Amino acid sequence: MSRSPEPETLIDLAQDKIAVIDEAGRFRYLNAATRDLLGYDPDELVGTDAFDLVHPDDVDRVRTAFEGLAADGTRPDVPLEYRYRTADGDWVWFRTRVFPPAETGLDGYALSSRDITLEVESRRRLETIASTSPDVLWMFSADWSELLFVNGAIESVFGIDPDTLERRPQVFLDAVHPDDREAVECAMERLSAGDPTNLDYRIGSPDGPTTWVRVPARPVREDGEVVAVTGFARDVTDEYRRERQLTVMDNLLRHTIRNDMNVVDGTAERIADRVDDAVSAATTATEGGDAVPADVDLAELAADLIDHAETVRRVADDLLTTAEKQRGVIDLLREHESPQPLRVAPLVERAVADAVDDAGEAPADVSVACPDDVRAFTHPELDYAIAELIENAIEHAEAAPTVEIEVTAPADRVEIAVRDNAPPIPPAERDPITDRWKMDDLRHTGGMGLWLVYWIADRSGGDLAFDAGADGNEVTISVPDADADPSFPAADRGPPPVSGVRPAAAEPDGGATAPVAGSEAVASESTDIGSAAAESADTESVAAEPADTESVAAEPAGPDPDDPDPDDSDTAPGPP
Numbered sequence: 001m002s003r004s005p006e007p008e009t010l011i012d013l014a015q016d017k018i019a020v021i022d023e024a025g026r027f028r029y030l031n032a033a034t035r036d037l038l039g040y041d042p043d044e045l046v047g048t049d050a051f052d053l054v055h056p057d058d059v060d061r062v063r064t065a066f067e068g069l070a071a072d073g074t075r076p077d078v079p080l081e082y083r084y085r086t087a088d089g090d091w092v093w094f095r096t097r098v099f100p101p102a103e104t105g106l107d108g109y110a111l112s113s114r115d116i117t118l119e120v121e122s123r124r125r126l127e128t129i130a131s132t133s134p135d136v137l138w139m140f141s142a143d144w145s146e147l148l149f150v151n152g153a154i155e156s157v158f159g160i161d162p163d164t165l166e167r168r169p170q171v172f173l174d175a176v177h178p179d180d181r182e183a184v185e186c187a188m189e190r191l192s193a194g195d196p197t198n199l200d201y202r203i204g205s206p207d208g209p210t211t212w213v214r215v216p217a218r219p220v221r222e223d224g225e226v227v228a229v230t231g232f233a234r235d236v237t238d239e240y241r242r243e244r245q246l247t248v249m250d251n252l253l254r255h256t257i258r259n260d261m262n263v264v265d266g267t268a269e270r271i272a273d274r275v276d277d278a279v280s281a282a283t284t285a286t287e288g289g290d291a292v293p294a295d296v297d298l299a300e301l302a303a304d305l306i307d308h309a310e311t312v313r314r315v316a317d318d319l320l321t322t323a324e325k326q327r328g329v330i331d332l333l334r335e336h337e338s339p340q341p342l343r344v345a346p347l348v349e350r351a352v353a354d355a356v357d358d359a360g361e362a363p364a365d366v367s368v369a370c371p372d373d374v375r376a377f378t379h380p381e382l383d384y385a386i387a388e389l390i391e392n393a394i395e396h397a398e399a400a401p402t403v404e405i406e407v408t409a410p411a412d413r414v415e416i417a418v419r420d421n422a423p424p425i426p427p428a429e430r431d432p433i434t435d436r437w438k439m440d441d442l443r444h445t446g447g448m449g450l451w452l453v454y455w456i457a458d459r460s461g462g463d464l465a466f467d468a469g470a471d472g473n474e475v476t477i478s479v480p481d482a483d484a485d486p487s488f489p490a491a492d493r494g495p496p497p498v499s500g501v502r503p504a505a506a507e508p509d510g511g512a513t514a515p516v517a518g519s520e521a522v523a524s525e526s527t528d529i530g531s532a533a534a535e536s537a538d539t540e541s542v543a544a545e546p547a548d549t550e551s552v553a554a555e556p557a558g559p560d561p562d563d564p565d566p567d568d569s570d571t572a573p574g575p576p
Helices: 007-013 033-038 059-072 117-132 153-158 162-167 171-175 178-192 237-287 298-334 344-359 382-396 449-459
Strands: 017-021 027-030 080-085 091-099 109-115 136-141 147-150 197-204 210-222 225-235 340-343 365-369 375-378 402-408 413-420 463-469 472-480 520-522
Touching: 017 033, 059 080, 059 091, 059 109, 091 117, 136 153, 147 162, 153 162, 153 171, 153 225, 162 171, 171 178, 178 197, 178 210, 178 225, 210 237, 237 298, 237 449, 340 344, 344 365, 344 375, 344 382, 344 402, 344 413, 375 413, 375 472, 382 402, 382 413, 382 449, 382 472, 449 463, 449 472
Parallel strands: 365 402
Antiparallel strands: 017 027, 017 109, 080 091, 091 109, 136 147, 136 225, 197 210, 210 225, 340 375, 402 413, 413 472, 463 472, 463 520
């Protein structure tokens, strides 16, 4: 039998750096891998301090760990990771295990160091992706009892600190909308059982703003057993908002065109009947030798025809006005300009001027109380929303119209309240906007004015509130206060730019500016988040079932374009 190879020969064949250091940390031995990994000849380092080549940011941590090992003689459970300088001045990452003399019988501490530079660089790239991603990337144990990973986006999307989630792994359920929580818990059970899920659900409370998230999730298997669950949560609020806006526009137009064309059709039929009656009477009179039929009043006939023609003209004007307003609204919704800090006083001043000009000869008492230095973080189109409310107040007042505009800045908001002496805005106009019920063919608002006001407030991160009382109505637009955020300079930015998408003046929306007791806040749509595939209910439907995609390969379905209200409590959810 051939003799066994020398141990030193085998050690020199190892790809890891093997070294022995004394209690002072000086090298006593290094294998040949030192030359390949660091560029130093092993003999060159013998007798030098091993800590001299450790990166300055790592040296204290590494030295403290070694001193602790030398003091109690116990090998640490976790290997050390640190940077080590090479002969040409570069750095390599080492993962080092330390073996005390009691375990090896050597006169010194044995070190086994593996080059993990590529692993660390790859890990850091993934960490960079995770830390900069707006999506919430997460991984839990199969039974959801332990958080294995989550990135910082959890705080901005769910409002939960990562440390809190680590201590209480299921605390994210507290952020889920109550109507969606059961479906989320059901999806969690399915994931733990090994089934992939794709779900959309809401973050938020029934009375506050909500955010839609889309969450595709998958089980992680090892040897056929589910050992973890992982996925990501993406904010898809804008997608739901867009679909809702398109559906609302479609419903409004279909409703308006259908109603107006019914009026035109009925009026045309009455014109045809009157003319037919007159022609028949004239024919009978001619056959009897009479020049003018005795039962035909030409003046009355002419007056009726003129009245019917005026009806057709008025309805045609309404349709043209609606088309112009729709074009303006679509232009507004297509704009992607971000809100900006703007002085409110010039916006209110321009809104009053536009509204009074559009009112024509209708006398109106309009008063304004607006501090000159108040600035809102909003879109320049805010003046269109204010003007729309003033126009409605003037149009629907039963007595001489009185309109008060008051601007205040409580806490971190700027509130623009428009009060009038008109009858309350009908619930049919208010309720679809306040999400009290969904728009469908039986129940819908008839005009775009209030939707325009709501969307402008929503796009600025604000909301809309209605109050109703016996003496008149009040609607309040609330938007962020620019001066409450230290990132905005206090300097006056001057009046806002004039936008080219001013919606044309239109007929009011069937009511005054808003009701005065019992406030109904319209939560901004700009706060929802989501899962993978949810099918919202059709517009004609009252309720929608939770969407859940079984197939891993299935493409996530977007929200149903026929559902005008993705915030409706009947629509569905998914996992974290």
